[in-house]
Amino acid sequence: MAIQEETSPEDAHSVWPKYGLRESPFTTGPTTLLSSLPIGKVFSGRTEETTKLLRIICSSNNTRTFISGNFGVGKTTFSNYIRWKLCIERQSKAHHVTTSTEIKAQSAWGSKEFLLATLSAVYTSSLIFRWDQHGLKLPALARIGDYVAIGTQKAVQGSIAGTGVGVSSTKSVPGAISPEIYEELLRALSQELLAQGKQLILPYDNLENIDSMHLADFFRMIRDYLQIEGIHFIFMGPPSCLGALETYPQAHSTFSQPIVLGPLNSYHVLEILKKRCNSLTIPEGTYLSPYEETTVTWLYETLNNIRFAFKVLEDTMLSTEQQAPCKITMHEIKAVQEKEKQAIFSTLTQHETKIITILLDVTGKITMTDLAQRTGILPTNLRHPIKDLLDKGLITITTSDKDRRKKYVRISDNTYLRLFYSTSK
Ligand SMILES: Nc1ncnc2c1ncn2[C@@H]1O[C@H](COP(=O)(O)OP(=O)(O)OP(=O)(O)O)[C@@H](O)[C@H]1O
Ligand SMILES: [Mg+2]
Structure with a gap:
């Protein structure tokens, strides 16, 4: 198959129906609780790690776990799968509730920002997952909603004021909200959840956003919140973050053994693609595989990174769309890479x-x-x-x-x- 010279963005959307697929099976973002790819159906591998983390969370009503692994290895997707298994799969029989998306760590997080981001994610998720319609009576949520609105407004005003525009606070917005108020709200919510047989799982992603020099300080700042009954804390980040946590023994000793994710084997990568294609097949149809299995295996074993392998497949696909439906082989991958390399070197x-x-x-x-x-x-x-x-x-x-x-x-x-x-x- 020949490599196409130019591709137009509009055509990129039309290629997948030629394969009998609704959309690309090579998406590189994490699979989430709400993504169009159902996580329960497309997740593969990690059996041991899954058993380990499920056991940790189910063994107590307050746990702390660090999921560590290199860039794109599957940390976010793994924690989402665990959250799906504990909170969504069993529907109303579940003993846990969680946030709809991961809470992304920010470089300037102090204890107040950490709590505000947490309460904000919990409040939004309560609306998205309709906790009230699932019979959960949580009076603390209404108060959380109010404080989140005020806190977010103040944060925005702070950032505008910081640019020199100088917006002053309106009367309805009280002065500084102390972290103690946020903490009390989180404690109240977890107590109400516990009273109704539920525990909260909170996932904090991309800890690498916090400077490694400040990470130990960060854990020191939030250590009291990590002890709140009824809450399970999951932190995710590269191995360097785990190293930083280890430098603060008081926090580190309260964490369970970290879950260290290594690269999946190529068998699982092929399985993921197959499961994705099955989930994306146009109703009542069959799909034509857009890749050769040997090519995917070669590519993955060469790069040893699932995110990057999917990205290369996706990019190659876009360059060969005029020949669709066809299978990506090494020939196309190498040709596209060569073009890419020239483009990089020319700059x-x-x-x-x-x-x-x-x-x-x-x-x-x-x-x-x-x-x-x-x-x-x-x-x-x-x-x-x-x-x-x-x-x-x-x-x-x-x-x-x-x-x-x-x-x-x-x-x-x-x-x-x-x-x-x-x-x-
Ligand atoms: N076990 C798995 N089952 C199915 N898909 C997976 C699995 N592991 C990773 N993936 C897929 O691989 C890609 C990378 O995964 P993910 O985004 O979770 O990695 P990450 O380690 O969180 O990356 P980052 O370091 O950028 O935060 C995603 O497209 C995800 O859907
Ligand atoms: Mg991630």
């Missing part, structure tokens, strides 16, 4: 090209000093191209745990360049 300056070429040639990360030596670029002249490459998302910089002044640089996980690197090795 790089001479110094940037030198840096990327060196980084593609080393395994893993190297120090800045090493990079300067290998490229022959003076350390002071590295600053500018490094910043540009960071902005383009092509490289990632990490700091040594032992010596904060020591910086390491490597090709980012989520860039096409990783694929060229892996395939050329």
Whole structure:
């Protein structure tokens, strides 16, 4: 099959019916409790981890768990699956309720912001999942609704005032709301839930948003809330966040053993795609598989990252849509990658090209000093191209745990360049 030169965005939407599918099976976002792909039907693998986390949550009415794993390994989807199993699958027989979406950690979170984000997510979810129609009588929710409205309004005003526009508070908005008030609301809600046989599961995602230097402080700030009866806290983030939590033993010791997610095996990745296609098949029809299984296996084993593998499949699909329905093979993937590589390199300056070429040639990360030596670029002249490459998302910089002044640089996980690197090795 030939690679198409130009693709128009409108056509991208029309390709899937040619395969008998409603939409793309290669979507890379997490599968959520509300997404069009039903999580109960498309989730695969992780049997041991599922048993472990279900056991942790069901063993007590107040738990804390950290789900750790590299970029795109499936942390959010895994926690969503657990929440689906405990809160949605058993419908009214469930002993747990949860939020409709994950609560995303923010860099500037203090205890007040953490509580406000939590109460806001709980309040919205109570409306989306219609807790009242499921017989839950929760007077605290009405108060939470009021405080969330005020808190959010104040936060917006704060940010506008911060820009110098200077909006003053209206009379209906009281002065600063203390974290104690939010805490009391959360405690009241969990008590009301417990009285009706329900416990709350709260998922906090993307802990990497909080600077690793401040993560231990963050856990110190929220440690009292983590003890509230009737609430299960799930935190998600890369392994570096787990390291930061370990530096604060008082919080760390109250957490259960972390759930560490490694990459799925290729059998499960194929199963996910098959399940997705089955769920997306146009009613009363059959679907034509848009991929070759051997190609997907090769791609996944090369990249070892499910998100990135799906992204490459999706991008290849868009470039071959004029030939649809057809199967993606390695030939198309390589052709699309080559085009992509040229596009990336055409935007790089001479110094940037030198840096990327060196980084593609080393395994893993190297120090800045090493990079300067290998490229022959003076350390002071590295600053500018490094910043540009960071902005383009092509490289990632990490700091040594032992010596904060020591910086390491490597090709980012989520860039096409990783694929060229892996395939050329
Ligand atoms: N066990 C699984 N079953 C079905 N789909 C999965 C599974 N694990 C991951 N996926 C799919 O892989 C992709 C990446 O998963 P997800 O977004 O959950 O990863 P993540 O670790 O949370 O990523 P990030 O580090 O960016 O937060 C998503 O499209 C998701 O649907
Ligand atoms: Mg995630």
